[in-house]
Structure formats: C-alpha cells, structure tokens
Amino acid sequence: MIIHKSIFLTILPLLLASRALARDVSHYPYDDFAYAGKYLRTFANDNTGAALALHVDFDFSDDQNTLLKKATVTLAERYISKPVLDCTYASSVKDLPASREAFVSQMKEVFGTKLVEEARIATYIFIARYDQDRGSVGIGFPNLYYDKDKPFPGYSDRHYLYLALNDDFFGKSSYTYGTDTDYWAGVMAHEILHNLNFNHPTGYSGSFITEYGNCLWKNGVQADIPEGAFADRSVEREM
Ligand SMILES: [Zn+2]
Numbered sequence: 001m002i003i004h005k006s007i008f009l010t011i012l013p014l015l016l017a018s019r020a021l022a023r024d025v026s027h028y029p030y031d032d033f034a035y036a037g038k039y040l041r042t043f044a045n046d047n048t049g050a051a052l053a054l055h056v057d058f059d060f061s062d063d064q065n066t067l068l069k070k071a072t073v074t075l076a077e078r079y080i081s082k083p084v085l086d087c088t089y090a091s092s093v094k095d096l097p098a099s100r101e102a103f104v105s106q107m108k109e110v111f112g113t114k115l116v117e118e119a120r121i122a123t124y125i126f127i128a129r130y131d132q133d134r135g136s137v138g139i140g141f142p143n144l145y146y147d148k149d150k151p152f153p154g155y156s157d158r159h160y161l162y163l164a165l166n167d168d169f170f171g172k173s174s175y176t177y178g179t180d181t182d183y184w185a186g187v188m189a190h191e192i193l194h195n196l197n198f199n200h201p202t203g204y205s206g207s208f209i210t211e212y213g214n215c216l217w218k219n220g221v222q223a224d225i226p227e228g229a230f231a232d233r234s235v236e237r238e239m
Contacts, residue, residue: 083220140194186217
C-alpha cells in the first residue's frame with residue numbers, strides 16, 4: 001500500500017505557530033491548528049483495510065507515545081473484527097446504528113485510505129491531551145469527522161479524527177487502567193465514535209458507543225466493566 005506523504009509537508013509551516021494552542025481542548029477543534037501535532041507513524045493493517053496516520057500533542061512523554069502507538073495498532077486490528085462486533089451487538093440495547101452492515105461500511109470508510117488527487121492517503125488522526133480533570137478519561141467532539149465547513153486539506157468533504165486523552169490517567173500507573181494498552185484502544189474507539197456522531201444521551205451502560213469501546217478493549221469478550229470506566233466529556237461545536 002502506498003501512502004501519499006506530501007500532505008504532511010503542506011502542514012509543516014503550521015507546526016511552530018500552533019504548538020501552544022494544540023493543548024486547548026475546551027473548544028471544538030475548529031481551526032487549522034488542529035492539523036498540527038507530532039507525527040508518530042502511519043499504521044496500516046492489510047487484513048482490515050485500516051490506515052491511520054497518528055499525530056499527537058507535543059507534550060506527551062515518550063512512554064505515552066509508545067502506548068499510543070500500541071493502542072493504535074490494536075484499534076486497527078480490532079475495529080471491525082467479528083468477535084468485537086458480535087460482542088457489541090450482544091451488549092447494546094440503545095443508540096444503535098441503522099444496521100450492522102451500515103456500521104461496518106461506515107467504519108471502513110473512516111479507517112481506510114482516502115483518495116486525494118489520485119493518491120491514497122491514510123486517515124489523519126490527532127490525539128490531544130488535557131489534565132486537571134478527575135472526572136473523565138477522554139474528550140469526544142461530536143460529529144467532527146463529518147463537519148464540512150473546514151475540511152482537512154484535500155479531503156473536500158471530510159474532516160479528520162480528533163480526540164483528547166486525560167494526562168492525569170493516560171499512561172499513569174496510579175490509575176487502574178493507566179498502562180493498559182487495550183483499555184486505551186477502547187477509549188480511543190469510544191471517542192472516535194463521538195467524532196462520527198454516536199452518543200450516549202441516556203447513560204453509558206447498554207449504549208452502542210460504550211459497548212463498542214468495552215468490547216474492543218476486551219477483544220470481543222463480554223466482560224463486567226465497572227460503571228464509569230469510560231467516563232468522558234463531550235465538547236460541542238459553538239453555534
Ligand atoms: Zn462518551
């Protein structure tokens with residue numbers, strides 16, 4: 001698979017100017033600064049069709065970046081695996097997509113390469129960080145991926161994947177799941193579904209988005225997940 005690299009060169013001039021802003025996750029990431037970030041690697045999985053170009057906040061530590069890379073590999077492996085989908089559908093009672101087929105095809109479009117000027121490029125994903133919040137492990141930005149007002153350069157009708165992880169917990173051994181790669185892959189999956197406009201308006205348990213994160217974490221095994229394991233926040237677009 002050939003991943004077109006030139007798209008990354010076009011955003012380099014933004015890097016320095018945007019560094020200070022990249023940590024502000026209190027607003028919908030609606031400006032060009034969100035394209036910036038430290039490029040770690042592109043993770044492609046030939047079995048699932050995933051191709052994710054992982055970009056992260058500059059202030060993550062080396063250990064946290066290693067954890068992010070491992071979690072992204074897990075995500076690319078499991079995101080449409082039969083055990084994970086079976087488990088999700090067995091556990092979900094509300095907020096479901098139109099159909100299982102529709103969900104799989106949506107996820108393939110999101111995780112797969114994008115055709116830009118006759119080249120296939122990986123899906124841009126940016127992981128922001130935040131701290132000083134004991135009440136959430138991540139932040140989701142509802143419907144961001146489909147926001148067409150400021151599309152990712154070249155996509156024309158698509159934005160990018162953008163989520164934030166809580167530095168108070170992420171990679172920290174003081175937190176029960178702090179260094180659990182699979183857990184963070186589950187958190188990332190949950191926040192990515194917020195980007196796709198999934199939500200849990202009447203509580204986490206039994207909601208498709210929550211069960212998908214749980215099942216991806218446990219690799220398709222229905223497990224007893226403590227309430228609050230995926231407590232998160234969502235930041236809506238300002239009107
Ligand atoms: Zn959520």
